[in-house]
Every structure is written in structure tokens, then in C-alpha cells.
Amino acid sequence: MARIREYVCAECGARYNKWSGRCDACGAWNSIAEEAPLAAGPGRGSASGGRGKPVQLLDLATEEAAPPRTCSGMDELDRVLGGGLVPASAILVGGDPGIGKSTLLLQAAAEFAGAGLSVVYVSGEEASAQVRMRAQRLGLGRAPVRLAAETGLTDILATLDRERPDLAIIDSIQTMWSDRVEAAPGSVSQVRAAAHELVSFAKRRGTAVVLVGHVTKEGQIAGPRVVEHMVDTVLYFEGERGHQFRILRAVKNRFGPADEIGVFEMTGAGLTQVPNPSALFLSDREVRSPGAVVFAGVEGTRPLLVEFQALVAPSPTPQARRTVVGWDGGRLAMILAVLEARCAIPFAGLDVYLNVAGGLRVSEPAADLAVAAALLSAREDVALPADMVVFGEISLSGALRPVGQTENRLKEAQKLGFSQAALPERSSGSVPAGVTLRRVSDLTEFVGEMFGAG
Incomplete structure (x- = not known):
């Protein structure tokens, strides 16, 4: 029987039955090469010595079930x-x-x-x-x-x-x-x-x-x-x-x-x-600075406090710039659109720069409210309280959605000396002693309470 040839793109792993100069999946040129079949399977026994023979899960010894x-x-x-x-x-x-x-x-x-x-x-x-x-x-x-x-x-x-x-x-x-x-x-x-x-x-x-x-x-x-x-x-x-x-x-x-x-x-x-990465990421933080907001996030099982920094300035060119470091650029575009559509706060003609201090990359949606606060703080040149942390997810309607592990976020903030927290109204969890909560239901209410604008 003739061997079936298979070709694979080295960039994205897409498979083809014939060679091509350009990968249709990722668009890379000269990345498709013939893939040879594996010479031998994993046979020759296994870690449990069963040679592929199934065993009852309950029959495994403790050290085999949980090494x-x-x-x-x-x-x-x-x-x-x-x-x-x-x-x-x-x-x-x-x-x-x-x-x-x-x-x-x-x-x-x-x-x-x-x-x-x-x-x-x-x-x-x-x-x-x-x-x-x-x-x-x-x-x-x-x-x-x-x-x-x-x-x-x-x-x-x-x-x-x-x-x-x-x-x-x-x-x-x-x-x-x-x-x-x-x-x-x-x-x-x-x-x-x-x-x-x-x-x-x-x-x-x-x-x-x-x-x-x-x-x-x-x-x-x-x-x-x-x-x-x-x-x-x-x-x-x-x-x-x-x-x-x-x-x-x-x-x-x-x-x-x-x-x-x-x-x-x-x-x-x-x-x-x-x-203690939270203390290290916040070690060089200025006490009060417009455009700087502390976000109480969670990475895996670890609560982590990081600072979002925003700068909003008039654009010298007709096409305003949107530059992001450490966060998703598409998510930033969504937050700007919600601010303009739901809160009537335009960013047209303004360059927007967003940075996560310390080189960390944040991916959880709970950072939406902190990003919006940093953008508004930079645009209005108004600094938020230095002892405040912010977290919450923003929906396209402007409503604020609660996020998980609220209690762990607040405990980490309280441990590092923060006494205020702005968060969605429906957030649940016990509140550590000495932390004052500012619960807001939607983005419009948040803008009015923090920056005095409707």
C-alpha cells in the first residue's frame, strides 16, 4: 500500500494532503513541509506495567493513583x-x-x-x-x-x-x-x-x-x-x-x-x-496621580494588586492613536465605545495610552472598571483617592457585572493598606474590617460619583 503523504504548516499546524507555497489558515509563506509518520508507538509497556491492559480505578494503590x-x-x-x-x-x-x-x-x-x-x-x-x-x-x-x-x-x-x-x-x-x-x-x-x-x-x-x-x-x-x-x-x-x-x-x-x-x-x-508581588508592583507608585488606578485582580488562586496607568492627550494627527501595553487592545476599544455611547464622554481626537505597571499582562475582564477609571482620571485630570482599589466587569449596556473572589481581592487590598474599594453593586462576600465599599450599579453612576459628571 502506498504511503499517504501529509503536509503540515510549521507556523499554525494546519494539515494538507498536498504541498502548497502558502498556508491558507495563517497566511505564512514557505511554511508547509511534509510530515513523516512516527517511527514507533509508545508500546514497550507503561508506567504502571500494564502494557495497555485496563485496570479498575479502585484497584490502584494510593501511590499509583496519587503519586x-x-x-x-x-x-x-x-x-x-x-x-x-x-x-x-x-x-x-x-x-x-x-x-x-x-x-x-x-x-x-x-x-x-x-x-x-x-x-x-x-x-x-x-x-x-x-x-x-x-x-x-x-x-x-x-x-x-x-x-x-x-x-x-x-x-x-x-x-x-x-x-x-x-x-x-x-x-x-x-x-x-x-x-x-x-x-x-x-x-x-x-x-x-x-x-x-x-x-x-x-x-x-x-x-x-x-x-x-x-x-x-x-x-x-x-x-x-x-x-x-x-x-x-x-x-x-x-x-x-x-x-x-x-x-x-x-x-x-x-x-x-x-x-x-x-x-x-x-x-x-x-x-x-x-x-509578595502586589507590594513589589506597587513599590514605585506615586501617592496621587491622575490616570493611575490600582486594580485588585486574581491570577490563578493568588490575589494580585497592580496599577493601571492611562494618558489621554490631544492628537496632533487626524487619526488618534490607541496604544496598549499589558492589556487587550480590543477590550480597550470596547471600553472607549461604552464610555461614549452610554456616558456621553467622547474620546474622538484624543490619543489614548494604557499601561500595566511592572510588565505584568492582565487578561481577566474584572479589570474593565479599573481601566475606565484610569481613562476618565487622565481625561479629566482628576486623581482618585490613593487608598482605593477598583474592580468590576463592564457590559455593553454600561451595567457593572460582579466578579469572583471578591473577598480575596479585598483582603489583599486591606493587607497592603487600602481602605476603599469601588466595585459592582451585586458583588458578594464578606468585607474585611477597615475597608469601605463604594457599590455602583452601572458605569454612569460610577462616573457621577467619582468625577461629578452625569
Whole structure:
């Protein structure tokens, strides 16, 4: 039987039955390449030794049903992983070049090795001497971590099968190549085959495997999306080059909550943990400033206070600018439209700049009211009270919708010295002592109460 040829776009993962110069799904040119079939399935047994034979869930031993986790001692990393490292798990870590992925994983490898795990760090981008030089700069020269510099997948699997480590770190998956796949390293076929073999090894031998993945210019992990479906956990290491803060965010986690974050600070001696990110994000905040509003948000299970900064100025050009850093530009356009349609506050002919202080990226809709308050404060040149936090979701009708975890948001605000909160009227939850609430039902009422306008 003739082999069926299949072609895959390296940018978006779209599949075709014939080659084309341009991908119809994402519009990329020269990104479609033939994908070779996987050489071997995950056979050869499984982590439970069942060779595919189903077993009753209740028949599993406690340690098989809920394998013990290993904590690294890095509380921020353990939080994102869901409480520690799970044996036989596969973790994919992505991030921009130079953001600190290798530094984070080298420090994590040293911490896990110090906790008693056998750790192997495989680098496909650096020589072992270069990795050791970086470890010495980070003060980890004596960490009991074994290093290897190799890109051949067959040799790496043979080494891991012989050493049987508890944790293997592969830096990076795009540099791995298999001699069973006729494609260049970094291609869709090679990345898919390498990820498949390494994830199968993790499940078969009980070794936790961490894969480092490059990202595209859109910020997504490069390669076929099937790699993200193969692994148990997908982490993104985020941050702005101009800021020292780094955010480790879980976007998928089979062993813990998704959207959990860990906060780190990049220093000359490596990454240091930030146990109280709210205080750090607000450390350089001015006492009273028009356009500055503190938002009480929640990232995963952690309440987090950040400052939204807005600037509204007359536009020197016929086409007004809308510039956003750290928030969704489409959401900003919606808030401006609601302010104009429901509150009769125009922004035509005005340049609007919005920024989230500290380099954090906020995605939850609860920030709508804080953004509207920052825009109005900048437009009217009126500063909100310095001890006030704002949160709430704005609907297209101008009504304010309640958001979850109100009590946790207010407790975090009270802990950092804030005594007032503006929030939707129907918000529920107990109120901490010393916090005064300003409940508003819609955006028009909020504008009239805060800025004295109808």
C-alpha cells in the first residue's frame, strides 16, 4: 500500500494532503513541509506495567493513583506546578529568547537535586562547559546535577534509559533530531517525533521530563500544537525586556490549577522569588496621580494588586492613536465605545495610552472598571483617592457585572493598606474590617460619583 503523504504548516499546524507555497489558515509563506509518520508507538509497556491492559480505578494503590510530589524549595515554581513535581510527568516551558528559561531551569535542577532527586540536564544549544560556566555565575557550581550536550534523540534516550534519572531537562526540543525522520532539526516532523519519544519515555520509566520550547513572533510555542496536547503541563515564562520582573504562567496543568502564576525578579545572580508581588508592583507608585488606578485582580488562586496607568492627550494627527501595553487592545476599544455611547464622554481626537505597571499582562475582564477609571482620571485630570482599589466587569449596556473572589481581592487590598474599594453593586462576600465599599450599579453612576459628571 502506498504511503499517504501529509503536509503540515510549521507556523499554525494546519494539515494538507498536498504541498502548497502558502498556508491558507495563517497566511505564512514557505511554511508547509511534509510530515513523516512516527517511527514507533509508545508500546514497550507503561508506567504502571500494564502494557495497555485496563485496570479498575479502585484497584490502584494510593501511590499509583496519587503519586507523591517533590517540592523544589522554590515556592513560586512549586505553586505553578500545582504543589511540586509529579513523577512521570511531561512539562513544556516556552518563552521569548533571552527571557531566562535556561536560567530558571538550571536553578530548578539544582533545587530538585538538593531535594534528593537524580537530575540530568541535556543541552542542545550549549556545550557542557558553557552550562557549567553559567552555573558557577549563579552560585550553583557544586550542585549535584549531571550535564550532557547532545542533540541526537537516540543517544539521549539511551543515556536516560541507562541512568534512570528522576528528572530530565531537555533544552531545547527544537534542537533534537531523530535519524528515523527525514527532515531537518527544528522542523514540524522532528519536533513532533522528539516530543512523542520523550513523553513516551517519561510515562514508561517514571521520569519527569521538562522540555524547553522556542516561541514564534506571536508568542506561541513553535512547532505543531499537538506537542502541547501531548504533555501534562504547559508553562510560559513571560516578561518585558525593560523590566526585571518575570512571570511563570501555567496555561495547562493536569495536576493543578491552570492560569496560576509565579513571580520572579531577574538579578545579576539569577532569578529570585517574589513572595509578595502586589507590594513589589506597587513599590514605585506615586501617592496621587491622575490616570493611575490600582486594580485588585486574581491570577490563578493568588490575589494580585497592580496599577493601571492611562494618558489621554490631544492628537496632533487626524487619526488618534490607541496604544496598549499589558492589556487587550480590543477590550480597550470596547471600553472607549461604552464610555461614549452610554456616558456621553467622547474620546474622538484624543490619543489614548494604557499601561500595566511592572510588565505584568492582565487578561481577566474584572479589570474593565479599573481601566475606565484610569481613562476618565487622565481625561479629566482628576486623581482618585490613593487608598482605593477598583474592580468590576463592564457590559455593553454600561451595567457593572460582579466578579469572583471578591473577598480575596479585598483582603489583599486591606493587607497592603487600602481602605476603599469601588466595585459592582451585586458583588458578594464578606468585607474585611477597615475597608469601605463604594457599590455602583452601572458605569454612569460610577462616573457621577467619582468625577461629578452625569
